[in-house]
Amino acid sequence: MNSANGDSRGEPRGILGSERSHAYAMLRRRKPSAHMDLPIRSKLAFRTIGSVLALLAFSSIAHAAKIGDIADTSWSDQALEFFALEHPAIRAAALGTLLIGFCCGALGSFLVVRKLALLGDTLSHAVLPGVALGFLWNASKDPWAIFVGATGAGVMGVALVGWIQHTTRLKEDSAMGMVLAGFYGLGVSLTTMIQNMVMGNKSGLDKLFFGQAAALSSGDLWLLGIISSISIALILLFYKEFLVISFDIGFAKAVGMPVQALHYLLMALLTFAVVVSLQAVGVVLVSALLITPAAAAYLLTDRMHWVLVLAAGFGMISGILGAFISYLSNNLPTGPLIVLGSTTIFTLALIFGPKHGLLTKALRRRRQRQRIALENTLKSVFHLSESSGFTRKEFSIAALANERNQDLASTEKEVRALVAAQLARHVDSENGAEWSGQARFQLKKAGWLRACEIVRNHRLWELYLTNAAQYQSDHVHDDAEEIEHLIGEDIVQRIEERLKSPIQDPHGKLIPRRDQVTA
Amino acid sequence: MLAHSNPEPSSKTTDPLEVHDLTVAYTKRPVLYGIDLVAPPGSIVGVVGPNGAGKSTLIKAIMGLLPAASGWIKVFGKPFRQAVTRVGYVPQRESVDWDFPVNAMDVVLMGRYGRLGPMKRPTKADKEIAMACLEKVKMLPYAKRQISNLSGGQQQRVFLARALAQESDLYLMDEPFVGVDAATEAAIIDILRELQQQGKTLLVVHHDLTTAPDYFDRILLLNMRVVAYGRTEDVFTFENLQNAYGGRLSILSEVALSRARKKAEGDTPDSIHQ
Structure with missing residues (x-):
């Protein structure tokens, strides 16, 4: 948890700093976190809210402009421009995607460990009709109206899943599948109707499907900041409660925790996270940002708080990468890019993960195979020695090949492996002789002990x-x-x-x- | 969660556990009928009966994890909710996902959560208690192991250590001997005896008839209703076992089933959220 904290505290200060200097200052300042001692987490949680809000006051000057419009010439110039964060629109997109990645990554961790991944998908699709109704409220893209509408629809969707499950014989997966599709269908119809209306053609509602970080308004950012702060604060305050209801809900109840209230609190936070992410990531792919960073983190660590920290970090990296590539590529929708980023991180974790990675496992298997081959050779040498009544110490490769019932070439390879592993030495090589069938070798002490052990x-x-x-x-x-x-x-x-x-x-x-x- | 439809008991009781006329009817499976049970202080009560007799249901109903249709439960003379910190719980091992990203120490620390209260974090003292409990079940060397890398017996010992960390006066244990090796079984029973000597009261669901009379000084023979309850030597008779295991009371089962069906059509009792 420590470094999640540090990040959240350091990051706002960093970007504020960039108002004055430039991007590298931000990178430098975002690092120091490990040494921070955090005795009173709740106090810190509230300080976090404060600093994020202060930051928002600053960056809400940002205007919703297409960041790609400020296109530069070369790739590196564009990178410099983006990460210098001098343009308000870039700053809005970068800050927005970082916050979204953080929120979705951390909260999504609980979905992944509770095997509720599909719930994220249901939630994100279920909010769409609410978004449309929120827009209709005063015929504009008022983030607060949309927030209220979307949250209402999301809660309704999740409640409906629970209701179907309890009252019919249908199971959770069918209930989720139906609710997801039904709400999404309704939402698509409503938004299409709005767009066909007079005021709708410039509504920007189309951006809500695949996300456009460049279109984040200052209102969106405020919302994001508030929701992120609340999420961090509540996760810090209720970490042990969320941990135990995720691991063993029966036990949580037995020790007197208000399990239902905690569950609904978590669901509410998830709904908020989905809703505030819509503008940048889009309805269709928000769930991937909830699941993929957390899934990657789950492959890398065996401790829940590290899952949270890593998932939040991966979410932030994916978010900022998505915003950056969208900027480079002249406003490709951000949602798919962010998801591609997190999927790349997941793939890397899957292959290179130090504990459960595919490559690690393959290497481990290979090492074990090599060890077994080595031990089998040693055992054969023992048998040779045993059949001579333990009088002989030097053996030819041909004799070993005969004992192991295989050809000279592979036997020679095995003996070379023994020599390479410092378990045997090549007797004739001291006289400068070549390897051959008659070449003789002798086990070193370590080799002989290992042979006896096997x-x-x-x-x-x-x-x-x-x-x-x-x-x-x-x-x-x-x-x-x-x-x-x-x-x-x-x-x-x-x-x-x-x-x-x-x-x-x-x-x-x-x-x-x-x-x-x-x- | 508990329905207090009956009048409160007139005599004040300080028995660790008193269950009176408890009936639990589930939507899918009607389970317990008219259960009466008093566990005196310092007793080890074995809950024994065939599959589907409602053994686990009894434990869950005592803790309010399942709603009671009627009857009442007192823990140290109070409703369960008011005596929560005096009750330790060992759930069935299969009830959790062992791939969950926690290590043995994390799980045992959860035993302290009930005492900590909301928003508080485990202190150094809590960690020391958790370590001592791991030591007691001889799992201290595995404290940092992710729980899926433990054997079945080791996982069960971690669960026991978590209950010990609750420092309770009444322990409810759901099949603590299932899937454990002989050494673990012996280690667990030693710990149970030690708890008993400290004056704690234990209610242990158990499925092995051959060991039951050795382990428990009281036995509750259960098969949807109480077949017999009392001191082991009185209860553990051929006739009682025949009654408990020799088939259900068919009319009771049928009526229970149809009542549960009607209930399911009418309204849905709330159950724990999965």
């Missing part, structure tokens, strides 16, 4: 299966071939104790003792 694991497991689990002795080998690589020393010792330090395996071979493998 054989010990294998034979103890076989014995355990036959003696303790009543397996037939001819059934145990294949299982032991796998298990030998997987069991740790603690389990091996427990088996040994259970079997009272046995000497021979079920096939009559000697089991290496513990002191032989730990020497």
Whole structure:
């Protein structure tokens, strides 16, 4: 939570600073957060509201202009212009998308961990008729009227889902699907009607479908600022309550929490977040901004507060990227660009995530395969040595190939791997001889210990299966071939104790003792 | 949540748990009828009965997680809501998503939430209590593990530690021995005995008839209604078990079912939001 806090506090100050200097000042100031000590969160939450509101007073001078109109020549000039945030419209778009990303990312985290992702989609589509009615209220795009209308419609949609679920035998997914489509259909009809009316052709309602950050008005920004501040404050104040109702709602109730009230509070915040995001992201894709940053964060961490922090951060990055690319590309709708940004972040998290990433998993599997191959080679060397009555120490690659029942080339590769892993050395290479079938190698001490350990694991497991689990002795080998690589020393010792330090395996071979493998 | 249709009991009681004529009727499944139960201080009461007998429902109804159709419940002489901090709860293990991004310590800390009150954060003292509870169930080395990386027995111990962190006087446990290894089962029963020695009262839903008489000093044999309740040696008879497990009372089931159906058509009782 700390850095979410820091961001929210630092960011407004940063952009205020940019009034005077330029963008890099903002980047510098947004960083320091980790060292901030936050003993009293509630106090801080209210300070946050204050600073966001102060900032809004500043930037509400912004006019709803098309940012792309201030088009510059080269890409880098445009980037500089955008991030310098000197033009009020750019500042409005940047601030707006940052706040939206923050809000949707953080609140969306609760949807993702509660498996309510579809609810975000339902909510965002359900608000559309309310938007149209809000517009009709005084025939203008008054953000407050639209806010009231949209919130009302959103709440109605979600309530309807609950009602269908409780009174019919239909389940949540069908209820959501129907409400989503029904409300959206009504909303599209209403907005099309408005646009066909005289005052409607310049209504800008069409921008609400896919979003246009450049069209954020100062009223929109005020709303956004207020809703973001309230969301941050409430998440900070009720973090533990939201955590426990998300994880274990029965327990939350049992310890006396007002579960329903908390649930509706969270739903209300989500509705607000969706409604204030409409102008910049659009009805169709708002839900993606609720889900995708949180989903990416969920892949990267195992702690809820980090999910919140990361999701808020990813949301902000997606938001500002979307606004920037929209600016570069002459006002492409911002919604799809923001969503593309968050989807890219998700894809990166999916592939490169340090814990659950696909690449990480593949590398881990590969390392394990390599280790098992190495251990299998060592085991064969042990067998060679064993069949000589442990008199011989040096072996040729050809002898090992024979023992392992495979061709010379792959055996040579295996021995090279042993040498590379510092488990064996190539005896002849000291005389400058080439690798060949007759090339000889010897296990180093570490290699020999590891070989003994694997054989010990294998034979103890076989014995355990036959003696303790009543397996037939001819059934145990294949299982032991796998298990030998997987069991740790603690389990091996427990088996040994259970079997009272046995000497021979079920096939009559000697089991290496513990002191032989730990020497 | 609790319906107080009956007059209040005339005699003042300080028994940790008193359930009088409790009836719970669900929309889909009618479950409990006319349950009477008094758990004296310092007792371990086993709730035993066949599948669908309403064992979990009883626990949930006591805590107000399910609405009672009639009857009343007193916890230390008060309605449950007023005695919330004196009750610890171990839900069934399958009731939560174990992929949830929390570690064992986070879960145990939740046991302190009820005492903290709204908007307050766990203090250092709370964290120390949580650590001590993890230690008690021998899970301290796993405190930082994400909960899906724990075995079933370990997860159950984390749930138990969370209930211990509640520092309650009455514990309600829903199948704490399901899916745990023998070592965990022994460890859990040791902790339950220790709680009993400290004068705490425990109500434990249990499905294993072979161990029930060893674990509990009182047994509630349940099958939609109370088949028998009392000290283990009096209740755990062949005849009583035959009564509890030898099939439902068919007329009671039918009437209950049709009543629930009518009720579902008429109005919908509120249930916990999923």
